[in-house]
Amino acid sequence: MSPYTIIYAIIAYKLLATLILTWWTQRGSAKWKLRLKTFTANHDGKVIAGENKDKLLFIAVPSSGAGRAMDIYDECIEELQMREENFTIEVYVTKRSDDIKNLVVSKDVSEYYGIIVLGGDSSITELIQAPLRRNNGKRMYPPILHLPGGSTNLLSKELHGNKSHKEILGQFSTEKVKRAGVI
Numbered sequence: 001m002s003p004y005t006i007i008y009a010i011i012a013y014k015l016l017a018t019l020i021l022t023w024w025t026q027r028g029s030a031k032w033k034l035r036l037k038t039f040t041a042n043h044d045g046k047v048i049a050g051e052n053k054d055k056l057l058f059i060a061v062p063s064s065g066a067g068r069a070m071d072i073y074d075e076c077i078e079e080l081q082m083r084e085e086n087f088t089i090e091v092y093v094t095k096r097s098d099d100i101k102n103l104v105v106s107k108d109v110s111e112y113y114g115i116i117v118l119g120g121d122s123s124i125t126e127l128i129q130a131p132l133r134r135n136n137g138k139r140m141y142p143p144i145l146h147l148p149g150g151s152t153n154l155l156s157k158e159l160h161g162n163k164s165h166k167e168i169l170g171q172f173s174t175e176k177v178k179r180a181g182v183i
């Protein structure tokens, strides 16, 4: 075997490895995009009717926590439906990065009893900061409950300790909702 054969073999091997890696990465991102698209198609704009005329706006940020928000979505909705208030739930799924900001600025969210956000810390920051800046710090919308659907969820830990999304949903109090901006 000549030295060239070995060199060619190495080059061919490297080329093949690169091709496989590229294919694998593209396949992964296509799968991720499809997952986001399917989730949005299944849940965006859904109204889950309850006996209560008070409505909750449930904002889901599907890309949060590398898919964690999508993983726990059903559990969150089920837990909410089990509450005695039996709220009517309107679901909004974000599609782009600044969707939350646009939503709270363009939509009249004052009609809701509360806004629930299933997402990461940045979703909450976006929700709180955009309209506050425009309204000289005055509250423009009802209290917000953050469900830990991101990877770090520092805000949720700060507010609720290490409670899971189920515990948080099972325990928030209507008294606190009346007083708070973020609960």
Ligand SMILES: *[C@@H]1O[C@H](CO)[C@@H](O)[C@H](O)[C@H]1NC(C)=O
Pocket (backbone or CB within 6 Å): 049, 050, 051, 052, 081, 082, 083, 084, 086
């Ligand atoms: C909430 O309301 C819906 C629609 O009226 C009803 O089907 C459901 O049983 C109620 N759930 C609870 C927990 O009361």
Ligand SMILES: *[C@@H]1O[C@H](CO)[C@@H](O)[C@H](O)[C@H]1NC(C)=O
Pocket (backbone or CB within 6 Å): 162, 164
């Ligand atoms: C928080 O909860 C998770 C899962 O319930 C657990 O694995 C983790 O050890 C807890 N962390 C602390 C600081 O209690």
